[in-house]
Amino acid sequence: MRRRTYLKATSIALGGLVPTGTAVGNGANDRRGDYRPGGPWPGNEQAYNLNAFHSNEELTAQLKKIDRQSDRIALAEIGRSAGRGDPLWEVTVGDGDASVHLINQIHGDEPVGTEVTLELIRELAFGNSRRVERLLDGLSFTIVPRVNPDGAMFEYDIDADGRREWIGRRTNTQAWQSGDSKYEPYYHYAVPDDAPPGYDMNRDFNVALDADAIDDQTASWSRERYYDVEYEGYTLRSSGLMLSPEVRAVAASALRADPDYAITHHHQGRYLYPGSGDGNRPSKQTVMSVMPAYGPAYRNRSPFNDPDAPVEQVVDPFVDAETSERSLQLNVLVEEALAERGNSVFDSVTRYGYYPLWGSYLDTVCPRTGAAGLLYEVTGQTDDRGQQGIGRMVQATTVGFLATFEAMADGSIADVDAEKYWDIPLAGDPLDNPHGVEVPTR
Numbered sequence: 253m254r255r256r257t258y259l260k261a262t263s264i265a266l267g268g269l270v271p272t273g274t275a276v277g278n279g280a281n282d283r284r285g286d287y288r289p290g291g292p293w294p295g296n297e298q299a300y301n302l303n304a305f306h307s308n309e310e311l312t313a314q315l316k317k318i319d320r321q322s323d324r325i326a327l328a329e330i331g332r333s334a335g336r337g338d339p340l341w342e343v344t345v346g347d348g349d350a351s352v353h354l355i356n357q358i359h360g361d362e363p364v365g366t367e368v369t370l371e372l373i374r375e376l377a378f379g380n381s382r383r384v385e386r387l388l389d390g391l392s393f394t395i396v397p398r399v400n401p402d403g404a405m406f407e408y409d410i411d412a413d414g415r416r417e418w419i420g421r422r423t424n425t426q427a428w429q430s431g432d433s434k435y436e437p438y439y440h441y442a443v444p445d446d447a448p449p450g451y452d453m454n455r456d457f458n459v460a461l462d463a464d465a466i467d468d469q470t471a472s473w474s475r476e477r478y479y480d481v482e483y484e485g486y487t488l489r490s491s492g493l494m495l496s497p498e499v500r501a502v503a504a505s506a507l508r509a510d511p512d513y514a515i516t517h518h519h520q521g522r523y524l525y526p527g528s529g530d531g532n533r534p535s536k537q538t539v540m541s542v543m544p545a546y547g548p549a550y551r552n553r554s555p556f557n558d559p560d561a562p563v564e565q566v567v568d569p570f571v572d573a574e575t576s577e578r579s580l581q582l583n584v585l586v587e588e589a590l591a592e593r594g595n596s597v598f599d600s601v602t603r604y605g606y607y608p609l610w611g612s613y614l615d616t617v618c619p620r621t622g623a624a625g626l627l628y629e630v631t632g633q634t635d636d637r638g639q640q641g642i643g644r645m646v647q648a649t650t651v652g653f654l655a656t657f658e659a660m661a662d663g664s665i666a667d668v669d670a671e672k673y674w675d676i677p678l679a680g681d682p683l684d685n686p687h688g689v690e691v692p693t694r
């Protein structure tokens with residue numbers, strides 16, 4: 253409880269920008285080390301002691317309170333989660349020309365984006381600074397603060413003491429049943445020990461953004477569990493089937509927003525910042541990875557450009573050159589804003605090598621709406637569970653959000669040199685993954 257009080261009482265408000273970074277966490281309870289609850293769903297390496305974060309109930313209460321007290325925002329319930337039936341909220345605020353669609357915590361164990369976004373909403377609802385004015389005048393935000401309430405609240409008895417600890421998990425808690433689709437899709441994970449199975453919802457999107465448009469009975473499946481879509485002459489492998497109500501709600505939200513910018517926040521495991529740790533320089537971790545969504549204009553720059561591969565396996569063929577450039581500019585803004593903090597911990601943004609994932613939010617929303625995309629992936633994992641780790645993730649996310657939103661709002665994004673994106677290093681080696689398995693992050 254102490255930690256909860258701390259984080260909520262300490263301003264992560266945008267006015268103060270960031271916590272002081274001097275928080276001293278009592279990490280004793282956080283060192284549960286390498287226990288991997290249940291498995292084999294991926295991503296639980298990132299499981300936290302979540303007491304520092306808002307529960308679904310608390311988030312709902314906060315959003316309703318803000319909505320009651322501010323006439324600037326509109327709050328809508330756009331759906332309910334599959335397992336718990338908890339509300340999915342959408343906040344709209346601002347009346348600028350540029351539309352921003354922002355989603356957080358589609359992976360339930362990646363909570364920091366939600367916390368920072370709640371402060372952003374509060375600031376936009378009540379703030380009177382010049383910055384708030386600029387954001388409200390320049391942008392129209394459509395925000396889904398927490399896409400995965402089931403995963404966010406997931407509890408499991410990780411230390412077999414007979415009590416369930418609140419740890420969160422990547423997937424929602426929704427069983428696949430025959431009749432839902434021709435085959436059980438690859439991104440549905442069964443789990444042992446009576447824990448409910450669920451979907452990795454960042455694989456459940458479909459470029460149609462419309463569940464009714466999906467015909468998986470006649471379509472081709474590869475290796476039985478992978479649904480491939482034929483779309484405008486391309487084969488979009490491993491597409492999603494929009495089987496989760498959460499994804500259907502987010503897709504509808506994105507279509508309503510018709511965004512110029514589509515943004516999604518994640519966590520990742522720990523990676524070395526390239527070039528650190530050799531010679532006399534100490535090693536450091538990357539604080540955040542960023543990822544754009546770009547099209548054929550940059551195919552020859554892709555780190556995964558197999559010249560023999562179909563274009564849709566290397567880049568997103570539906571993202572035009574101008575939108576691709578804006579997407580790169582967003583990434584550069586984040587890198588520069590963090591580097592400018594003058595603290596070497598933050599001067600360590602890397603890029604997450606891009607290739608399309610046809611069931612993901614980014615690679616379906618961007619082509620369908622013409623949005624420039626940005627995926628933030630803040631670094632935080634088992635060893636970072638303490639208060640300092642959380643503070644760093646909050647800081648990096650806050651700085652990243654503000655750098656991009658302000659540049660979108662005042663148009664200065666157009667002045668950013670997109671070429672600098674290619675100077676951002678790819679993430680270095682992963683650090684001691686305690687489970688020895690590859691963790692799919694984005």
Ligand SMILES: [Zn+2]
Nearest residue numbers: 359518693694
């Ligand atoms: Zn994620």
